[in-house]
Amino acid sequence: MTKKSIAQPRSGCPVSMSLDLLGDRWSLLIVRDLMVRGYRTFGEFLHSGEGIATNILAGRLKRLEAAGILCTEPSEEDGRSAYYRLTEKGISLAPVMLELLIWGAHHEKTAAPCAVIDHMEQNRAAVLAETHRRWKERDPTPILPPFATQQENSKPKSPKGKSNR
Numbered sequence: 001m002t003k004k005s006i007a008q009p010r011s012g013c014p015v016s017m018s019l020d021l022l023g024d025r026w027s028l029l030i031v032r033d034l035m036v037r038g039y040r041t042f043g044e045f046l047h048s049g050e051g052i053a054t055n056i057l058a059g060r061l062k063r064l065e066a067a068g069i070l071c072t073e074p075s076e077e078d079g080r081s082a083y084y085r086l087t088e089k090g091i092s093l094a095p096v097m098l099e100l101l102i103w104g105a106h107h108e109k110t111a112a113p114c115a116v117i118d119h120m121e122q123n124r125a126a127v128l129a130e131t132h133r134r135w136k137e138r139d140p141t142p143i144l145p146p147f148a149t150q151q152e153n154s155k156p157k158s159p160k161g162k163s164n165r
Contacts (some may be wrong), residue, residue, distance in 0.1 A: 003123035010129055014065030015033045021069075022069075022093075024060070024164050025062060025064070026050075026056060026057070027069075028093075028097070028100070029048070029050055029052075029061055029067060030057075030061065030064060031064070031069065031086070031090060031093055031097065032068065033045055033046050033048050033072075033098055034084060034085070034086050034090070035086060035090075035091070035093070035094060035131060035135070035143075036097070036107075036131070036142065036143040036144045037143075037144065037146060038134075038141055038142045038143075039084075039141075040083040040084055040085065040140060041075075041081065041082075041083060041084070042057065042058075042061070042082075042084075042159055045057055045061075045084075048146065049146055053106075060065060061084060064090075068087055068089045068090075069086065069089055069090040069093075069114045070084050070085060070086050070087060070090050071084070071085055071087050072084055072085075073085055075097075077151055085138075086135060091131070091132060092137045094131045094132065095124075095128060097128060098120065098124060098128060098131075101117070101120065101144075102117060102120060102121050104116040110147065112147055114142070127143070130143065131143060
């Protein structure tokens with residue numbers, strides 16, 4: 001995918017242009033997985049629990065790479081495989097992602113643990129500094145674990161710790 005294949009902006013509005021690039025259902029989730037979960041491979045994104053189809057994932061990765069949000073690097077273990085990595089432009093989305101996480105947890109019913117969100121909200125600068133440190137040092141240690149999926153959340157809980165089998 002070349003720069004030419006990215007659609008022409010509707011207007012010169014920064015919000016409109018940002019949404020043209022990141023406003024689909026999947027792009028920010030891929031950025032999230034790179035930034036806070038430490039995912040680096042196609043397979044990790046595919047199995048992130050969001051249910052993205054392989055063709056959609058491949059298209060979004062190409063589009064984000066063409067836009068300069070992420071890049072690919074050869075795997076240290078197997079040169080035939082690629083690792084995805086946020087670029088400087090991509091990691092600069094960290095404050096946006098943090099605010100979306102906090103906003104979503106406050107205004108929607110989510111699987112995010114309240115204590116974790118409260119800590120992140122009260123320590124924004126430290127969370128962003130740690131995010132940047134991990135990016136700079138290529139540290140794939142997750143900042144946040146994956147949250148339970150909707151299917152996991154909707155399973156009936158058994159009383160007094162008994163199994164639901």
